[in-house]
Amino acid sequence: MRQQWVGRPLPRFEDEALLRGAGRYLDDLDPAPNACHAAVLRSQLAHARIAKLDPSAALELPGVVGVLTGADVAELSRPFPAGVDCPIPYRAAAVDVARYAGEPLAVVVARDRYVAEDALELVEVDYEPLEPVLDPLTAAATERLLASDRSFRYGDPESALASAHLVVRERFAFPRWSGTPLECYGVVADWDEATGSLTAWANFQGPFTLHSVAAAALGLPGSKLRLITPPDSGGSFGIKSTVYAYVVLMGLASRKLGVPVRWIEDRLEHLAGSSGATARITDVEAGFSADGELLALRYDVVEDVGAYVRAPEPATLYRMHGSLSGAYRVRHVAARNRVVTTNRCPTGLNRGFGGPQLYFALERTMAIAARRLSLDPAELARRNLIRADEQPYRTPSGGLYDSGDYAACLDDALRLARYEERVAERDRARSEGRLVGIGVACIVEPSISNMGYITLARTPEQRAGELPKSGNAEGASVQVSPLGGITVRVATAGQGQGHATVCAQIVADQLGVGPADVEVITEMDTSTSAWTVSSGSYSSRFSGVSAGAVLRAAERVAAKARRIAAHLLECDPDDVELAGGRAVVTGSADGISLRRVAGVAHWNPEALPPGLEPGLQATAFHAAPNLDPPDADDRIASSAAHGFVADVAVVEVERETGRVLVLDYVSVHDAGRLLNPLLAAGQVRGSFAHGAGVALLERTVYDADGNLLTGSFMDYLCLTAPELPPLTTGHRQSPSPFTPLGAKGLGEGTTMSVPAAIGNAVADALGRDDIELPLTAPRVWELLA
Amino acid sequence: MIPIEITVNGRRYRETVPARLLLSDFIRHTLGLTGTHVGCEHGVCGCCTIILDGTSIRSCLFLAVQADGSELRTVEGLAGGGELTALQRAFRERHALQCGFCTPGILMAAVDFLGRHPEPSREQVVGLLSGHLCRCTGYEPIVEAILDAAGER
Numbered sequence: 050m051r052q053q054w055v056g057r058p059l060p061r062f063e064d065e066a067l068l069r070g071a072g073r074y075l076d077d078l079d080p081a082p083n084a085c086h087a088a089v090l091r092s093q094l095a096h097a098r099i100a101k102l103d104p105s106a107a108l109e110l111p112g113v114v115g116v117l118t119g120a121d122v123a124e125l126s127r128p129f130p131a132g133v134d135c136p137i138p139y140r141a142a143a144v145d146v147a148r149y150a151g152e153p154l155a156v157v158v159a160r161d162r163y164v165a166e167d168a169l170e171l172v173e174v175d176y177e178p179l180e181p182v183l184d185p186l187t188a189a190a191t192e193r194l195l196a197s198d199r200s201f202r203y204g205d206p207e208s209a210l211a212s213a214h215l216v217v218r219e220r221f222a223f224p225r226w227s228g229t230p231l232e233c234y235g236v237v238a239d240w241d242e243a244t245g246s247l248t249a250w251a252n253f254q255g256p257f258t259l260h261s262v263a264a265a266a267l268g269l270p271g272s273k274l275r276l277i278t279p280p281d282s283g284g285s286f287g288i289k290s291t292v293y294a295y296v297v298l299m300g301l302a303s304r305k306l307g308v309p310v311r312w313i314e315d316r317l318e319h320l321a322g323s324s325g326a327t328a329r330i331t332d333v334e335a336g337f338s339a340d341g342e343l344l345a346l347r348y349d350v351v352e353d354v355g356a357y358v359r360a361p362e363p364a365t366l367y368r369m370h371g372s373l374s375g376a377y378r379v380r381h382v383a384a385r386n387r388v389v390t391t392n393r394c395p396t397g398l399n400r401g402f403g404g405p406q407l408y409f410a411l412e413r414t415m416a417i418a419a420r421r422l423s424l425d426p427a428e429l430a431r432r433n434l435i436r437a438d439e440q441p442y443r444t445p446s447g448g449l450y451d452s453g454d455y456a457a458c459l460d461d462a463l464r465l466a467r468y469e470e471r472v473a474e475r476d477r478a479r480s481e482g483r484l485v486g487i488g489v490a491c492i493v494e495p496s497i498s499n500m501g502y503i504t505l506a507r508t509p510e511q512r513a514g515e516l517p518k519s520g521n522a523e524g525a526s527v528q529v530s531p532l533g534g535i536t537v538r539v540a541t542a543g544q545g546q547g548h549a550t551v552c553a554q555i556v557a558d559q560l561g562v563g564p565a566d567v568e569v570i571t572e573m574d575t576s577t578s579a580w581t582v583s584s585g586s587y588s589s590r591f592s593g594v595s596a597g598a599v600l601r602a603a604e605r606v607a608a609k610a611r612r613i614a615a616h617l618l619e620c621d622p623d624d625v626e627l628a629g630g631r632a633v634v635t636g637s638a639d640g641i642s643l644r645r646v647a648g649v650a651h652w653n654p655e656a657l658p659p660g661l662e663p664g665l666q667a668t669a670f671h672a673a674p675n676l677d678p679p680d681a682d683d684r685i686a687s688s689a690a691h692g693f694v695a696d697v698a699v700v701e702v703e704r705e706t707g708r709v710l711v712l713d714y715v716s717v718h719d720a721g722r723l724l725n726p727l728l729a730a731g732q733v734r735g736s737f738a739h740g741a742g743v744a745l746l747e748r749t750v751y752d753a754d755g756n757l758l759t760g761s762f763m764d765y766l767c768l769t770a771p772e773l774p775p776l777t778t779g780h781r782q783s784p785s786p787f788t789p790l791g792a793k794g795l796g797e798g799t800t801m802s803v804p805a806a807i808g809n810a811v812a813d814a815l816g817r818d819d820i821e822l823p824l825t826a827p828r829v830w831e832l833l834a
Numbered sequence: 835m836i837p838i839e840i841t842v843n844g845r846r847y848r849e850t851v852p853a854r855l856l857l858s859d860f861i862r863h864t865l866g867l868t869g870t871h872v873g874c875e876h877g878v879c880g881c882c883t884i885i886l887d888g889t890s891i892r893s894c895l896f897l898a899v900q901a902d903g904s905e906l907r908t909v910e911g912l913a914g915g916g917e918l919t920a921l922q923r924a925f926r927e928r929h930a931l932q933c934g935f936c937t938p939g940i941l942m943a944a945v946d947f948l949g950r951h952p953e954p955s956r957e958q959v960v961g962l963l964s965g966h967l968c969r970c971t972g973y974e975p976i977v978e979a980i981l982d983a984a985g986e987r
Contacts, residue, residue, distance in 0.1 A: 060926050067934030068922040070869015070909035074935065077868035163854065231873040231881055231935045231969055283871070283935030284969050316874040545933025545970050731929045731971060738972035762878035762967070770963035770973040 052628070054554040054564050055790065058727035061550040062565070063281075072281040075235035075252040080277070081309035084237055085114050087302060088165035089312070090155040091322055092147035094176050095183075095392040095755020099145055099154060101175035107157055110171060112164035115306040117156040117298075119144040125301050129266045129294070131360045132503040133197040137390060139357035141266065141298035146179070148356035149394050150757055151321030156302045158310055181392035181755040185330055185353040188389035196358045197388040197506050201370075201683050203445035204381035209345030213336025217418050221410040223804075224822050225328040225353070225393070225749040228400045228739055229767060230544070232283020233314035234292045234323060238299035242307070246273035247300040251292045252282045255542045255585015256575050258500070259293040262360045266297050271575070274300075278542040278573040285544040286739065287398025287587060291324040291359065320760050325749050326399035327365045328353040331410040341424050343433045345381040346374060348410065352388050355395035362396060363388040367502045368403040368588065369495065371448025371687035375411045376455055376491045377433040382445045388506070392755040398587055400739050404492070404801030409822070412490045412805035417818055425472075426489045426809065427463055427697075431456055434491065441786065447684025449675050450493060450691040451793070452783040453719045459491060459695040461779045466697035466715040475699070475813075484702040485712075486814025490806035491695050494720070495688030496589035496794025497521050499676035500582065502687040509681045517678035521590060521689060524579030525598040527556055527606045528666030531651035533644025535560060535567045537602075540580035541595045542573040546796065547728045548591055552599050554725060555790070559603035560610070560643065561627030579668045589794020592724055593690045597671035597789035605667035610646050613665075616658040617641060617649065674787055690785045690793035692720040696802045698810040707830025709745060709811055711774030716802065719781040720795035721788065730778065732796040737776050740803025742768045748823050838902040842867065843911030851898045858882045860898035861908060869909040869938050873967070880966035883939035884908050890946035909938035912945070921945065921983040930979040932970030940966050944980050954984055 066072055092099075104116040119142045128138035142153040155172060159165035188194035210216055237250040247267060253259070256276060264274040276296065282289070295312065303310040314323065332349040354362045366386050373382050415433075419426040435442050437454035444450065463469075471487055478485040501518040526538040537552050549571055553564035560567075573580065579598075583590075607627055614632035615622040618639055626635050633640030647665050649656050654663035673689035699713040716737060723729045746766050750758040759765035784791025804822055812820050815832060835850045842865060849864055861870050861884070873881035875894045882893040885907040912919050918926070921944055931937040940963070947954070947962045954962075959980045963973055 060929065063934070064926040064931060065918070067931055067937055068909075068918055068925055068941070069913055070867070070938050072869070072934050074868075074871070076862070076872075163852070229969060230933070231879055231967060232871070232933070233873075282933060283873075284933040286969065316876065316879075545931075545935075547932070727929050731932055731975065734972035734974060735932065735970045739969070761876055762874050763876065767967050767969065769965075769967065770960045770977065773973050776972070776974070 054557045055724050057725065059550060059554060059564065059725055060727065061547045062553060063547060063549050073279050074232055074281045074283055075250060075279050076313050078250065078279055080250045081237050081239040084309035084311040085158045085160060086162040086165050087156050087158050087299060087310050087312035088162065088169050089153050089318060090157060090169050090172050092143060092150055092152045092154055094147060094178055095150045096179040096181040097147050097176040098179060099143065099147060099174065100177045101173065102154060103173040104155065106173065107168040107171040110164065110168045112160040113168045114158045114160065114308055117302040117305050119154055121305055122301055125304060126266045126297060127268055129262050129360055131358045132363055132506045133358055133388065135196050135358040136193050137357060139359050141294050141301065149392050150755055151394055152356065153298060153322065156298060158302055158306050158308065183391055183751060183753060183755055185328065185351045185389050185391055188391050189351050189387050194390050195387060196390055197363060199506065200385045202383045206345040206347050206381040206383040209381040210334060210336040210347065213344050214339040215337045215418060215421055217335045217414050219333055219414060219417060219818065221331045221333065221413055222821060223329045223406040223409050224743065225325050226743045226747045227325040227749060228286025228288050230284030230286060230288055233316060233319040234289065234295055235313045236292065236295050236299045237309060237311045238296065238303040239309040240300060240304035246275065248275040249296045249300055250277045250279065251296050252289055253278055253292045253542060254285050254289050254544060254587060256540065256580050257290065257585040257587065258361060258582055259290060260575060261582060263293045263297050267300060276575045280571045282544040286400040287402060288324050290398040290587060316762060317760055320765055321757050322394055324397040325394060327396045327406065329406040333410050333414045335414045335418060337418050337422060341422050341429045341432045343377050343379040346379055348373065348384040350384065350386050352386065353391050354388055355393040356390055357395045358388065358390065359395040359397060361503060363506050364503050365396065365403045367505045368498060368687060369407045370502055370505055371444055371446055371685055372493050372495055373446045374444050375408065376435060376493045376693060378435055380445050393751055400736065401797050401800035402588065404797060405743065405804050408490065408492045408801050408805045409808060413808055416488065416809040416812065427459065427468065430489060430491045431459060434459065447686055449686040451785045451787050453693045454783065455491065455693050458693050458717045458719050458781055462695040462697050462715050462717040465717065465777055465779050466713060468697060471699055484704055484814040486700050486810040488698040488806045488809025488813060490802040490809065492798065492802045494692040494694055494794065494798035494801060496692065497593045497673045497689035498588035499685060499687050501676065501678040502685050505679050505683060505685060509683060512679065519678045520672045520676045521583045521594055522581045522670050522672035523584055523595040523598040524581055524668060524670045525602045526579050526666065526668040527602040529606060529647040531648060533647045535562065536570060537567060537599060538570045538578060539595060539599065540573045540578040540584040541586050541591055543571060543586050546586065546591060546732065551596060551724050551728065555596055555599050556603045559607045562630050562643065581670060589796045592792035593788040593794060594671060594673045596724060596792065598669055600789050601669035601671050602667045605669060606665060609665060610643060612658060612661065613646050613649055614641060671789065689787050690721065692718060692793040692795055692798055694718050694798040694802045696806040698806040700807065700810040700814055702811065702814045702829060704833060706826050707833055708826040709824050709829060711807065714774050715777045716799050717779040718795055718798060719783050721785040721793035722782050722791035723780065724790060724792050729795055733778055733799055734776060736796055737799040737803060738768060738773060740800040741774055743823055744804040744807040746823050746825060836899050838899055840901050841905045843907060853899055855898045856894055857896035857898045857901050858893040861893060867908050867910055871935050871938055873935065880943065881936050881939045883942045885942055885946055890943045907942065909941055912941060920986040924979040924982040928975040928979040928982065930971060930975040936966060936968045940976060948984055952984065956981060
């Protein structure tokens with residue numbers, strides 16, 4: 050009988066090494082012997098002309114090898130390409146003008162890091178201050194700072210709004226924040242003058258499109274930028290997608306100075322100069338019928354991407370494009386999307402990636418509408434949710450939802466939250482003068498991004514003259530060695546999600562072995578791994594597409610093993626089953642070990658079936674279906690799979706302090722088939738913690754001059770264990786018809802839903818709608834005063 | 835350069851170090867014990883927590899020379915070459931680590947803590963964790979793992 054490992058809550062194989070302190074993170078490696086150490090000189094001002102940058106005193110310091118300046122960067126590289134034509138080119142270091150506090154101005158390279166940092170102090174910089182722009186709306190009105198302005202219209206939103214019984218018009222602001230992985234960026238760069246190529250080890254999260262972006266900046270064909278990621282990475286949550294800019298910066302330093310260069314970012318640099326989520330201002334107009342049907346939605350979005358449009362931006366704005374209508378049946382939708390630059394650190398991927406921003410606006414709108422219509426918010430949601438029998442469902446903006454019974458999930462959440470009792474308790478507490486509130490959020494969680502959605506930032510006319518982009522693919526290899534050992538190689542460059550364990554489960558099922566018999570190599574090397582432009586870890590794509598590539602490779606190896614075994618056992622390959630480490634003839638005791646099958650493939654190819662090639666390995670690529678380029682009407686299936694999340698939050702606000710206490714939080718997910726429920730629970734809980742962070746505490750703050758005020762972990766406050774709200778979760782499993790194992794991504798959903806649900810609960814508690822995230826005690830207290 | 839003598843996980847090291855060398859850098863780069871991680875270098879995140887003469891400390895806030903003559907324990911010393919300890923096993927069973935970067939610091943803090951509080955309450959464990967950042971797990975599995983380990987002692 051074959052074992053089924055996929056679907057089991059298997060503890061992780063990764064943990065043995067990590068718990069012993071034997072992980073291999075970037076700074077644990079010494080891949081380029083005799084590497085020198087870099088320290089980065091950063092702008093102290095948000096906007097300034099660099100009148101003078103004189104490194105001569107630094108170069109005199111014993112131990113200093115050399116300096117790379119912005120002028121060198123301009124000479125040795127090209128600006129990074131991005132999804133829109135930006136008037137302000139982005140390079141790995143500032144050339145002449147610095148545009149955010151923390152922007153690299155120069156790199157000092159020395160024999161050790163301590164000396165490199167000493168030398169930074171000796172570089173003379175004269176700044177001529179320029180006026181910074183911090184307000185996104187000011188930027189939107191400034192031609193040079195408005196990087197993109199596109200309008201979209203699906204159906205007839207004007208007529209629908211005109212005929213609506215109620216139109217809600219509100220402005221919502223979503224703050225800038227960061228998932229702040231605990232391991233900072235790290236790069237070791239080794240330029241080879243003989244071949245004109247760069248090898249870089251970096252805790253990046255894939256090759257992704259950004260390998261191509263980095264290669265373009267370096268002026269290298271992709272084959273001459275060898276990018277290697279270590280087996281372990283200390284978290285990312287999207288933030289490490291920007292390491293590529295430092296791969297280029299350190300690569301140029303190595304090239305100029307003729308030594309391998311090692312740079313380990315410190316926390317202060319990370320908070321000032323790495324990345325973060327976009328800050329977004331959304332004006333919403335939403336029309337409702339008297340009985341609560343959502344008739345039309347209109348968004349006017351100003352997206353602040355910081356000082357430069359840095360690839361993959363403005364992707365944050367378009368990742369959710371197919372889901373502008375959220376979980377609802379509304380058919381008339383319009384959006385104006387403006388991308389602006391301000392004098393802050395550029396933005397990039399961050400857990401939720403556009404989802405928290407969209408759903409805070411949409412779900413707050415739903416809660417406001419419910420109150421104005423005198424409807425219970427859960428009831429309003431239920432009246433508008435896409436129905437199970439409408440799946441797969443095409444949204445007005447082109448999204449293709451795959452499966453799920455949204456109303457049933459909502460009912461599960463209401464039941465788990467004891468919703469009706471909670472409402473009665475809330476009303477009782479209110480009559481006693483307490484500030485108790487309940488919030489609901491219903492969101493669709495997209496996963497597996499369409500590589501073509503970013504081209505929506507360009508007009509259909511512009512796109513017509515360019516090569517289309519679409520799809521989302523991944524590669525993987527499975528091989529069986531001459532002694533029967535099984536090795537899987539993936540290019541996902543995970544950051545703690547447990548990819549090795551799940552890959553082992555998948556391959557074990559296909560080859561009829563135990564998962565402990567499968568070695569999974571998670572080091573990614575663009576010179577030797579099977580990868581493609583979408584390879585990596587982002588947009589919750591592992592369980593849907595990366596796992597699919599592993600499955601396809603394993604299926605091919607299994608098919609070949611069965612064919613070899615059938616030849617040796619003199620039976621039909623269809624009658625051979627792989628189980629218990631053996632190839633057996635179904636229904637009989639006849640069989641041989643998988644080791645023996647592999648042995649024949651390697652040691653004795655003359656015994657193979659005629660025409661079968663020797664060896665036992667396969668490399669497979671899998672692409673998610675339905676991900677076409679945007680059409681001429683700007684419709685796009687922006688993601689391949691869509692989970693659903695229904696949340697209920699119950700809060701009490703302390704009148705004396707403004708402190709928000711989350712009394713209860715329920716989150717019910719339908720993420721399709723769960724490949725490993727233990728790991729799925731971890732993803733949901735971690736995603737919840739990030740969502741609760743931005744709802745309650747976390748925010749990147751700049752002052753009016755563009756100085757960063759949250760430049761250390763004393764100031765950028767992450768939630769710790771005592772502040773984390775209680776969480777109850779539930780799951781439904783409606784398999785996705787669009788992924789090979791029926792799985793959907795689930796690592797970002799609660800980061801998308803929690804700010805909305807807690808925001809709705811606090812607004813309900815306070816009886817007012819002008820709440821702003823994060824809902825810190827001082828800010829809520831001001832609303833109470 | 836200053837000569838120092840430090841015992842780490844029962845092994846004695848004699849090294850000569852610059853006065854300003856951080857203890858965390860000494861452990862990681864001079865001794866090559868890279869299980870101790872560095873996440874902030876200002877004493878907040880807790881990744882670099884080790885045990886110095888029986889008390890958990892932030893090794894990024896110490897200089898190597900301050901540890902002269904001391905006995906240190908780092909994550910590598912918990913199981914040594916043998917089986918994982920009950921605490922480490924509990925972390926694995928509870929899925930109390932994802933990226934694993936904060937884990938060594940939390941393990942060392944928990945070892946110190948469980949030595950002082952053999953039968954801790956949940957609140958005490960949550961209080962211990964208030965000094966550590968974990969961005970992956972949402973903390974709850976870590977609380978459960980430490981309580982499990984306490985129950986096994």
